[in-house]
Amino acid sequence: MSQSLHIFTPSNLTFPKPSSNRRFLVTTFSPKLISIKASTSSDPNSSTSPQVLISNNGTGASGILSSTPQDYDTPPSQSIFSDSSSIEVDAVTEAELKENGFRSTRRTKLVCTIGPATCEFEELEALAVGGMNVARINMCHGTRDWHKRVIERVRRLNEEKGFAVAIMMDTEGSEIRMGDLGGASSAKAEDGEIWTFSVRAFDSPRPERTVNVNYDGFAEDVKVGDELLVDGGMVRFEVIEKIGPDVKCRCTDPGLMLPRANLTFWRDGSLVRERNAMLPTISSKDWLDIDFGIAEGVDFIAISFVKSAEVINHLKSYIAARSRDSDIAVIAKIESVDSLKNLEEIIQASDGAMVARGDLGAQIPLEQVPSAQQNIVQICRQLNKPVIVASQLLESMIEYPTPTRAEVADVSEAVRQRADALMLSGESAMGQYPDKALAVLRSVSVRIEKWWREEKCHEAMELPVVGSSFSDSISEEICSSAAKMANNLGVDALFVYTKTGHMASLLSRCRPDCPIFAFTSTISVRRRLNLQWGLIPFRLSFTDDMESNLNKTFSLLKARGMIKSGDLVIAVSDILQSIQVMNVP
Numbered sequence: 001m002s003q004s005l006h007i008f009t010p011s012n013l014t015f016p017k018p019s020s021n022r023r024f025l026v027t028t029f030s031p032k033l034i035s036i037k038a039s040t041s042s043d044p045n046s047s048t049s050p051q052v053l054i055s056n057n058g059t060g061a062s063g064i065l066s067s068t069p070q071d072y073d074t075p076p077s078q079s080i081f082s083d084s085s086s087i088e089v090d091a092v093t094e095a096e097l098k099e100n101g102f103r104s105t106r107r108t109k110l111v112c113t114i115g116p117a118t119c120e121f122e123e124l125e126a127l128a129v130g131g132m133n134v135a136r137i138n139m140c141h142g143t144r145d146w147h148k149r150v151i152e153r154v155r156r157l158n159e160e161k162g163f164a165v166a167i168m169m170d171t172e173g174s175e176i177r178m179g180d181l182g183g184a185s186s187a188k189a190e191d192g193e194i195w196t197f198s199v200r201a202f203d204s205p206r207p208e209r210t211v212n213v214n215y216d217g218f219a220e221d222v223k224v225g226d227e228l229l230v231d232g233g234m235v236r237f238e239v240i241e242k243i244g245p246d247v248k249c250r251c252t253d254p255g256l257m258l259p260r261a262n263l264t265f266w267r268d269g270s271l272v273r274e275r276n277a278m279l280p281t282i283s284s285k286d287w288l289d290i291d292f293g294i295a296e297g298v299d300f301i302a303i304s305f306v307k308s309a310e311v312i313n314h315l316k317s318y319i320a321a322r323s324r325d326s327d328i329a330v331i332a333k334i335e336s337v338d339s340l341k342n343l344e345e346i347i348q349a350s351d352g353a354m355v356a357r358g359d360l361g362a363q364i365p366l367e368q369v370p371s372a373q374q375n376i377v378q379i380c381r382q383l384n385k386p387v388i389v390a391s392q393l394l395e396s397m398i399e400y401p402t403p404t405r406a407e408v409a410d411v412s413e414a415v416r417q418r419a420d421a422l423m424l425s426g427e428s429a430m431g432q433y434p435d436k437a438l439a440v441l442r443s444v445s446v447r448i449e450k451w452w453r454e455e456k457c458h459e460a461m462e463l464p465v466v467g468s469s470f471s472d473s474i475s476e477e478i479c480s481s482a483a484k485m486a487n488n489l490g491v492d493a494l495f496v497y498t499k500t501g502h503m504a505s506l507l508s509r510c511r512p513d514c515p516i517f518a519f520t521s522t523i524s525v526r527r528r529l530n531l532q533w534g535l536i537p538f539r540l541s542f543t544d545d546m547e548s549n550l551n552k553t554f555s556l557l558k559a560r561g562m563i564k565s566g567d568l569v570i571a572v573s574d575i576l577q578s579i580q581v582m583n584v585p
């Protein structure tokens with residue numbers, strides 16, 4: 001038996017734009033539906049096409065309308081799945097669904113930074129098997145050739161093993177950094193030692209207690225008495241003397257300095273933003289890296305030290321002009337004072353955001369980082385943008401095989417905040433236990449998510465209208481109704497048929513209790529959806545006929561033992577705006 005609600009919209013109906021101040025806005029509008037015809041059919045092959053009377057309050061438009069499929073951008077044709085008789089999902093998800101059932105699949109997504117510890121094919125495969133959804137390459141480190149090889153291996157892994165691991169390229173940005181320490185893996189600064197920081201390029205081997213700085217204005221901008229923080233305070237120095245380009249500093253807090261570590265300087269307890277505040281967000285080297293990322297067809301480009309929405313808009317049009325066929329998503333890294341000042345407009349302009357706590361904690365007092373994180377996660381959810389919580393989640397696991405209790409609590413908090421994704425940095429890039437660190441993220445995520453469901457912590461978070469057209473508003477209403485129905489009815493899974501991924505993201509935003517099976521015909525959309533909370537992306541070719549899509553999905557998933565007769569499913573689609581509730585035949 002299937003019960004359904006179909007909503008037909010005329011493509012020319014305009015709808016009042018929601019206020020631009022969306023952050024705390026409770027949606028004041030609810031499209032006063034419209035008369036709804038629920039069709040009950042016991043014949044899976046019947047294709048009753050219900051007519052729905054639309055009387056849109058306010059616009060005066062009314063009438064009986066026939067089915068008008070929604071407009072969507074046509075995805076790149078070369079990546080549309082051509083085999084119409086199969087469904088693609090990776091072996092790990094398939095095994096997890098079979099063994100544990102729908103309910104216990106992991107909803108929080110996992111991003112791993114790839115570095116020397118994880119760059120070989122087998123190491124990448126181990127991460128994919130361990131649940132890596134996105135592989136991040138950090139352009140601060142390594143050569144383009146090195147990154148190219150990693151991208152090739154991830155792609156091969158996807159092709160040969162059926163994974164849909166997405167690739168995120170993270171730009172270096174032009175904030176102040178130390179040099180690469182002449183190839184050394186770290187340098188230890190001891191209490192009271194005098195070190196020289198200089199823009200000079202030192203001969204190799206690097207003279208003792210010297211560090212190269214990448215910012216030409218460094219010696220001019222710092223003053224004697226300033227405090228110099230390496231990596232947000234992992235090591236601290238006091239500036240004691242300036243001699244031409246060389247800045248002599250005394251170590252006041254000893255510690256280990258890593259190659260290309262970030263440097264900030266502080267005066268009278270405040271972060272100094274001198275001419276370095278004027279450095280471009282995207283440096284010339286970053287533009288070349290971005291060209292590389294476009295040429296390689298990465299899925300996400302993360303932009304470091306974003307200051308305003310302008311740079312995001314600029315980059316998005318640059319990408320659009322250079323790669324007409326691709327849909328690279330732009331992720332804004334929130335890691336500076338400037339990005340916090342313009343938070344909403346930056347997130348609105350981006351396709352997602354990262355709470356980059358490493359550098360953020362170097363620019364604002366550490367005790368302000370947790371509230372900033374919560375705020376960023378919440379705004380992203382409201383604006384329907386995926387959000388990644390990054391840096392030092394399991395820092396001690398770079399060296400040790402078990403995390404600290406405090407680290408587990410930190411991971412739990414990010415999961416409890418319902419961030420889309422968690423990220424490993426050094427833990428997976430150069431740590432000794434990358435697979436164990438990933439396993440900790442996985443088990444903590446699953447445990448906290450389960451606890452959340454058992455405690456029935458359905459949030460009361462108001463989700464404001466994000467789209468601007470009437471059709472968008474209907475999609476949003478459909479998704480929030482479907483998610484609510486799924487929770488109230490205790491359904492096993494939500495199904496969404498989506499061409500661009502938008503409808504899937506709207507469902508994910510509602511954070512329903514059951515997993516969301518997202519069916520898309522495009523490989524790149526499937527990879528991109530892998531970053532979003534609760535979505536299990538499948539590649540499947542489908543048509544505009546929902547009845548036949550559902551029948552086909554049921555038979556393919558049943559044949560693989562991923563669903564069974566009697567499972568309760570709610571299906572929504574952006575093909576024919578509709579909600580259908582049914583038991584798998």
Ligand SMILES: Nc1ncnc2c1ncn2[C@@H]1O[C@H](COP(=O)(O)OP(=O)(O)O)[C@@H](O)[C@H]1O
Pocket residue numbers: 113114115116138140141142258259260261358425426427429430
């Ligand atoms: N491609 C790479 N090549 C060599 N080392 C890397 C690479 N990517 C990351 N690393 C190492 O892993 C550490 C953590 O990575 P990440 O957090 O992304 O960078 P950072 O510490 O510069 O913010 C880096 O400091 C670096 O030592």
Ligand SMILES: C=C(OP(=O)(O)O)C(=O)O
Pocket residue numbers: 138140170304335355356357358359360390391425
């Ligand atoms: C993720 C971050 O950026 P990166 O590792 O590139 O410094 C961070 O600063 O937390």
Ligand SMILES: [K+]
Pocket residue numbers: 138139140170171172173304
């Ligand atoms: K970076």
Ligand SMILES: [Mg+2]
Pocket residue numbers: 304335356358359360
């Ligand atoms: Mg950073």
